[in-house]
Each structure stands twice: as structure tokens, then as C-alpha cells.
Amino acid sequence: MTPLMAASVVWYVTGRFYASLDGTTSQDLGYFLHLEGLDGALFTDPKNPSEATARLTFRSEPFTARKVTNGDLSLSLDAVGDFSLYLKREKHVGASFDDPESFSDGLRIATFRRASVVAGGAFSGVPATQRALSLNVFTARLVWTTEFEFDGQRYDLRRLLPHGITQWGEAGPTVITPTPKNFSSVLPFFGSAVAVGPGPIR
Template identity: 60%
Template sequence: MLPPLRAASVAWYVTGRFYTTADKATQDLGYFLHLQGITGDLFDGAPGEQTAHFTFRSAPFKARPVTNGDLSLGLDATGDFTLYLKRKPGASFDKPDSFSDGEPIATFRRVSVVMGATLSASQHAKQSELLSLNVFTAALIWSQEFEFRGARYDLKQLLPYGITQWGDASPTPLAAPAGFAQSFAFVGSAIALGK
């Protein structure tokens, strides 16, 4: 087994989408661009959701809105997200369930309220969003050993204390699949927590 990642070292890079229902329940899902400590290509072909071996999906959550001038803040309750190994890649943003149909390898729990902020600008009395970002810390609450490209791994060995992730989301809405009212793309960067 590999030693734990050093505190504050890069743990992963992800990209994905936020999906929001008509009643304002949100979930995020996506795939890993980089997962520190895992040897070998994380994709089966050119990088993208359809070729990704490692995906994730959160449980739905609702944010409490707070406004301060041109900042719109969202406070998300604590919640869980699970990482999956897809031995046969094939996820699609048009089919959110395809991100959680792999082998579950770990579950993280956000250990505090997530704060998201959206900066807006008024131009000729028309409001437009310029930037949306968030940050959260999550503890590893469950994991299991798995094999990938001939090596064995367990995220409790690599990330025993969890991660802190910063994310940036696009303000441009994307086509939402059936069952959802809105969808936005995002990217996230996480570092390993120390003891």
C-alpha cells in the first residue's frame, strides 16, 4: 500500500456539472482528471466523461441563499459524495445515473457548511453572472480496496483525513437532462488534509 499523501499536497482535479431540480435540490457529479497516487492513465482514450474510469456523485442538497450587494451566497448543508471506479467507462452528462453505476470505492462527507459565492454585474439594468466559486472540507467516512491497472489501492491509505476542495463554476447554463431544471459545468481542485 502507498503512504498517505502529504498534507496540503494536490489530491485530485475534477470536472463535472451541478444539476438542480425545480424545487432547488442540487447535486454534483463528474469525473477525475487526476487522482494523486493512482498509477496509470485514468481514461480509456481521449480524456472526457465517456472515457473516465473514476467518477463521483453527491447526494442531493439544498442551499440557503444569502445576498450581499452583487454577491449571491449559498450555504450548503453537510452531505456525502461517493467515488466510483468504472471498469467499463461510458458516463454521459445527459444521463446523470451513469456517473454512479460503477463500483463504489469511497464516500466522503462534507464536515462543515459549504460556502458558494456568485459575483454578478449589472449592465444596463440587466444582471449577469460573472463568476461562481465554492470551497468545502470533506472527511473520508468509508472506503474499500480496489484494483486498477494491476495495482491495489485504498483511499483510506492515500487520503485518511480527507480533503479540502476549491471549485469554480461557469455562469452559463447548459441543457439539463430530464428531471432537472438547470445544469452548470464546474472544475475543482483538492488538497489532502493532515492529521
């Protein structure tokens, strides 16, 4: 197993941001649509890819964002924090956005740490369309991994992504009313990441 080429796309994910009831913290969680270098189906039913059939999920630790406003542009600056990847096995296969805990009840296979402040921006739409778009970007280094078996092969993300990733995220304008009662709002998003090349990340 060789490291993935620097600046090449390594994964696509989709998930949701969950805001706490008091608005002081957020967390994100979801599942993988693609992970380069991993052979095998990422869903128990490849014809029906969804959180319910996902075999590889992720979840962040709760974090607090500082808000900055510039006209109709709303910015958020998130502190350095961790997120982990989980391999769903046996009875834990699949997850539900109605149960955030289900995204972290598998085998933890890696933990990444955001290497710097995450910057995000949300652009408000004009009243006629109510369109809006949220964007964010961050770099994360790999701080912990363990070997795991996937469809008969052994993997370790430290060999695939030894220097970490940079991810861009996009979220639409529609906030979902959360089913879990301990959250105030939920926002779906899509993320794509590229491999970071050699060099120190402070």
C-alpha cells in the same frame, strides 16, 4: 502505499451542478482529471479525456442550500452531505452528462462527508459583459472505503487520504439547458483538492 503529504494537491475534477425542477435540491457529479498516487490512465482514451472515456467518477447525494444575497453577490450555504467515488469497469466505462445515473453505476470505492457547511458565492457581471464567477470551498472527511484494483495494482483511498480533503470549486456564468427533464438547470464546474493533515475533524 503512504499517505499523501498534507496540503499537497491530490486531485482535479470537473463536473456539473444539477438543480431540481422545484429548485429545492441540487447535486453535483463528474469525473477525475487527476488523482495523485494512482498509477495508470484515468481515461480509456488518454488522447480524448472526457466523461465518455472516464474511468473514475463521482456523484453527491442531493442537498439543499440556504440563499443569502448581498448586493450583486449571491451566497449559498450547503448542509453537510456525502459524495462517493466510483471506478468504472467493463461495460460501465464512461458516463454521459445527459444521464446523471451513469456517474454512479460503477464500483463504489470511497465515500466522503463534508465536515461543515459549504460556502459558495456567485458574482454577477456588469450588463456590458454579463460575466460572472461562482466559487465554493469545503472540507470532507473519508467515512468509507474499499480496496480496489486499478491497472494491476491494489489501492485503498484510506491509505492515500486518511484525513480527507479540502476542495475549491469554480463555475462559469453559462447555465446549460438540461437534457434530463427532471432538472431545471445545469452548471459546469472545475474543482481542485488538497490533502488534509492529521487532527480531529468534527
